[in-house]
Amino acid sequence: MNAIGMLTNLLFFPAGLFVLVTGLAYEWVDRKLVARFQNRLGPRWFQPLADMVKLLSKEEVIPEGLDVRLFVALPVVALAGALTAALYVPLVGLNPAHSFPGDLIVTLYLLSLLTMCIGLAGANTRDRFSLIGATRTLTQLFSYEAPFLLALLGPAIVVGSWQIREVTAYANQHWLILTQPVGFVIALIGLMGKLELPPFDAPEAETEIVAGALTEYSGRGLALFRLGKGVELVIGLTLVAAFFLGGVANPVAFFIKTLALLLIIAGLQSLFARLRIDQAVGLWWRYGALLALVQLLVLIILRFWGWNGGL
Amino acid sequence: MDRETTISQSLESARILLAPCTQQLLTPEPGRMDISLATADLLPAVAALHLNGWGRLVAVTGLDLGVNEGDLEVLYHFCAGAAIVTLRVRVPKADAAIPTICSLIPAASFYERELGEMFGITVVGTPNPDRLFLPDDWPAGVYPLRKDFVVPEIPG
């Protein structure tokens, strides 16, 4: 891999510009769908972009009494983490730009980096809403992370590899949702928890704690965090589609499958009232983690008997 | 039993309950009974109604009887169904103080705070005498609902 290629990968495709734009586009689709489900008109297609431009051009207010370096660095780290993760997933049905054994685990940790940064950002300020928001963000992180991880490990166990490229190559031939429906559901809902989408939006419940951990962020910092979330949405959808929905072998399949997943997510967002943080944690640990664990054990045992994981 | 009978029975039972404290009894209109009390009798009178389960405290009205009279009046309105009993207590402006009734009816706290800030009536023993409606930087000793308070013209 030469230097120019690496730089292109980082700045334009698949990470960088491409995934940022896709993130904004997917954010628009999500907002539009939820709006239509709620009998509203919803935003126009360029609204997320316009929001971003506006935020980036606005004054960034740095509150008093916090670590300024941390305050400024956290959004950058969060976005960088999400963008780096984009290098390892099969965006638009192409092979991941980079790949090495074990990159699945690295990707999942990079995805969590964003949430960690948001939690830290909240804990860094002295704002009471932020502190409560940070506590909730981290509480939620610890509750959905394990089930989410276990759910995505299912396909990896079946394939016998921790490398995303190998898992997707196998998944392109098999619809793993048929053999691992529990994993699919948990992965999808885990993704909603990760992105703090309703009904798992207790960490940023506006009627209680304003904007949660990010209450004190404005301008550039807030824009970067939001971009990060958009990127994470795309990566998360790609992973779930690639692992469970028969792979994303070509761009058409990629867009159809990820958008179908987005439709489901938007529907779920409109259907439920917000879960309190204790209810969300209860849901994850009581059902999510347990079911994911059971499925994983079943897979391991079946594989031990020589089953290849397909139908 | 029709409504009129119920009302007159309610008022009659209130009259009996309040008889020991009553200074003056008026029936200004059908379904209402006004009873004037001495300040010292307020608590016993409220207790007589409240502890016997006669109706509930609906509102407390402050009245400035005018610059000339120099008195303030506090009206405690109790309602049972359609019957209304008003306990009236007069206090001089110079020494405007009444006992709290929060020990009996905690819901009166808001009304008593309002009396304090709007009329400058000291409610002795009220659990929280803080401002409720007026701003924190409102000048002390200015009581907007007194008649001598004139709303200033807004400049511009």
Place this chain on the structure above:
Amino acid sequence: MQKNDQADKFIIPIGPQHPALKEPGHFEFTVDGEIVTGATIRLGYVHRGIEKATESRTWVQNLYLLERVCGICSHIHATAYCLGVERLAGLSVPPRAQAIRELVVELERIHSHMLWLGVAAHEAGFDTLFMYSWRDRETVMDILEGLTGNRVHYSANILGGVKIDVDAEQTKTILQGVDFLEKRTHHYLDVVTTDSAFVQRTAGIAVMSKAVAEHFGAVGPTARASGVTQDIRIDAPYLAYEDFPVEIVLDTAGDLKARFVVRVQELFQSYQVIRAILDKLPAGELAVTMPRRIKENETISRVEAPRGELFYYLKSNGTDKPERIKIRTPSICNFGTVPALAAGHQLADMPMILAGIDPCFSCNDRMVTIHRPADDSQTWTWEMLRQYGISYYREKER
């Protein structure tokens, strides 16, 4: 309502500016982790000095001032005031006028309860219900606009009667609208009682027993959800409620869910009354003439606003202006229950507990604004504000 010394505790301030509150109020919740241990209230952020202002306006002017005490229940304020003034002046209002007043009162109740349903759902993070209930609320807003010409301050009342009439075409439109709303209300009742995610947030939360409700003097739907049999429309009928009665809606559970159920059930009562009124609207005059001055007297007027009992005390002094008007709105009675209900619940439940009493801050905060001498003025003219803005940014750029 006790004064709290909370120096070393973690306090979450809600308001005066906060997304949960559509109007300004200030609540301080002391929390231990996610559990609320105490609460205090500070009101007065939209204090406009209405009670004082009434004393310098004529009886007629006050009608329009008092209608602006509250934007949601404007008609009921005007009605309570009219009923009191008419009693002071010894007027007997024609039955047709009273029936039309009642019609508007009930339409207003529908709009208020549906607004509340949406707001409460939003507090629970259930925006879909919020959007749908507000969409359907437009039906009743359109009816009110068609009837009175206004969406918010209907100005249907005049002293001595009403200034609007209901013709056959309007009757048809109203009945159609009511039929549609009734169908939707059945759906909403279904949602608030069976949607498991939503019921999880309401059932068993903020339980207020009948004794507690009476202790704190709760009124209206908040009290009726705790089993307190209290409804001024039934206890002391006014307007035409003798001829077109409603039935009391009670629930004994006393939790948030009960408050939802009671308010939604009350909508059905309103639909039924509206149909009855339109069916048998008395014929006759719409208004009688009102004298300009009223001899010295005093009276009390009580009505059932959407949020509960509304109390007016009116005192006349022989001139064309009132001596004193005291307004006791339902929200102030219900506010007292919030600190009592809050303790022991999760912070996440607070917005819903607050919304559960259907608070109306405008209603409470009525009285006076003051400004100090010119050198330290609190009231700024538009020009002063503009100049300040210009100089602020000039200063900043330097």
